[in-house]
Amino acid sequence: MQLTCERALRSEIYCRLDVATFIGQRSQELKQLQTAQLRQPPWMEYDYYQVVLMSASGEVATIVDNDRSSLEDVVNQVNDFIHRPENRTLNTSYNIWWKEIWLIGFLSLWFIVLVQLLPVPLFIYFRFVYIFDKVRNQATCLRCALLEKRQETWQLDNILNVQLDEEQTGDNVFYHITLMLNSGEQASLLSSRELPMQRTQFARATHRIRQFLNMDE
16 A cells, blocks of 8 residues: 655645555545544454545545554554644555465465375366257267366267276276267266266166167167
């Protein structure tokens, strides 16, 4: 926050308030500055305080911080200037950018640590959306994770068959709904590696897809 004031006449004080934000700098003209107050915002739960400037056009809320003594110094500087007619100009500032930069850096560091320690919950797919559209002649599979989204699309007339495959790995059995394409390629539509379900559920889903595509059982 940067506050620059100039006294035109004994009781007429004109100020310019510049406040830096994350999206740029906001400037405001204040006419006939009357007083400055330190208040505790009602929407803050902790010991935070705010400098409020009173002018002829109303109140202007400025900086918010938990350093009460430093904010009181700003308020005292402004009020001292108002009540001393011999003072012609005032230039005061209050900077909390170093606190915000430290907080952003701290949160960014923790986010990096979280990604490194918990890669699976962030990138594992937890939502699957399947759309079979005969009007557009398309089959669409959308897989969604917290930090990733992947979409695959196939033409319906390129799908020769839809089958349920089983994969034996050690003591585990995995099920896959597979699209057989006329190019000779195979596309995995859904796997129990991604979405753990019983075989009956995979079989029911395969049957419904085949019915929709008018495939012979």
